[in-house]
Amino acid sequence: MKKIKFEDLVKVIRDSVIEINCVPSPELISKYNQSIENEDNILSKQVLLSLKENALIAKERMIPICQDTGTAVFFIEYGTEINIDGGFIYDAIYEGVRLGYQEGYLRKSIVDNPLNRKNTGNNLPPIIHTKLIEGENLNIVVLAKGAGSENMSSLKMMTPSDGIEGIKNFVLETVVKAGPNPCPPITVGVGVGSNFEGVALLAKKALVKDLFETVEDDLIMEIEADLKMKLNELNIGPQGFGGKTSVFDVAVMMEPCHIASMPVAVNINCHVIRHKKIIF
Numbered sequence: 001m002k003k004i005k006f007e008d009l010v011k012v013i014r015d016s017v018i019e020i021n022c023v024p025s026p027e028l029i030s031k032y033n034q035s036i037e038n039e040d041n042i043l044s045k046q047v048l049l050s051l052k053e054n055a056l057i058a059k060e061r062m063i064p065i066c067q068d069t070g071t072a073v074f075f076i077e078y079g080t081e082i083n084i085d086g087g088f089i090y091d092a093i094y095e096g097v098r099l100g101y102q103e104g105y106l107r108k109s110i111v112d113n114p115l116n117r118k119n120t121g122n123n124l125p126p127i128i129h130t131k132l133i134e135g136e137n138l139n140i141v142v143l144a145k146g147a148g149s150e151n152m153s154s155l156k157m158m159t160p161s162d163g164i165e166g167i168k169n170f171v172l173e174t175v176v177k178a179g180p181n182p183c184p185p186i187t188v189g190v191g192v193g194s195n196f197e198g199v200a201l202l203a204k205k206a207l208v209k210d211l212f213e214t215v216e217d218d219l220i221m222e223i224e225a226d227l228k229m230k231l232n233e234l235n236i237g238p239q240g241f242g243g244k245t246s247v248f249d250v251a252v253m254m255e256p257c258h259i260a261s262m263p264v265a266v267n268i269n270c271h272v273i274r275h276k277k278i279i280f
């Protein structure tokens with residue numbers, strides 16, 4: 001049985017929510033650089049340069065890359081041979097989020113009730129998805145998810161006869177409808193399969209697909225490449241100013257589903273990609 005100290009877990013979560021909000025990853029900077037290089041539209045190139053400069057200033061001053069510091073979302077793979085010494089894992093996550101948002105001066109963006117809309121004042125609760133795995137590993141993927149892009153996401157219960165073209169058309173419709181609202185260049189996470197609640201989770205997971213072990217599949221790779229090409233031809237461009245760079249990436253994840261169903265969900269992330277994987 002592997003022991004992890006409760007207070008160590010709290011500290012790692014605290015530090016991680018601050019880091020993902022204030023420090024752009026090397027991958028994000030490289031996406032800005034590639035897009036700047038690739039973009040012909042002068043105004044859009046300038047927008048991309050400003051986005052990159054903003055991210056680098058955030059890192060230098062340890063201030064948030066964007067004022068919407070998001071909902072804290074966690075994917076946890078919890079080994080059966082893990083023991084949290086001194087407390088319960090969810091309490092450690094709550095405390096880490098509370099401390100991180102407080103001490104990192106991150107905006108508190110959660111209301112206690114969607115109708116009364118009173119701010120909880122500490123960005124709690126986070127959203128936590130847990131999966132039990134065998135062994136001594138504790139893997140945690142943490143995301144800070146802004147509302148501007150989340151609000152532009154969509155889910156459709158399609159039928160098998162809609163086929164691959166139906167899926168692609170739904171993704172295109174969703175991104176066209178979103179236009180500049182999700183702060184492009186966006187990442188598009190597409191979930192296909194499972195059921196109503198499962199497909200939404202799959203689309204969220206697709207946004208951080210690079211942090212999960214997935215089996216490469218030729219058909220999925222072809223759908224991703226085709227969608228990326230078509231979405232980048234829409235001329236939405238960085239922050240909606242037109243140009244070649246509407247989408248940084250498209251990631252598709254699939255799961256088995258009922259013979260009569262083909263659920264599809266599209267979860268959109270803005271240009272501020274804020275996530276990391278923690279391995280204990």
Ligand code: SF4
Pocket residue numbers: 066067068069070145146147148149181182183270271272
């Ligand atoms: S969508 Fe992203 S970049 Fe736009 S306001 Fe929200 S967090 Fe910021």
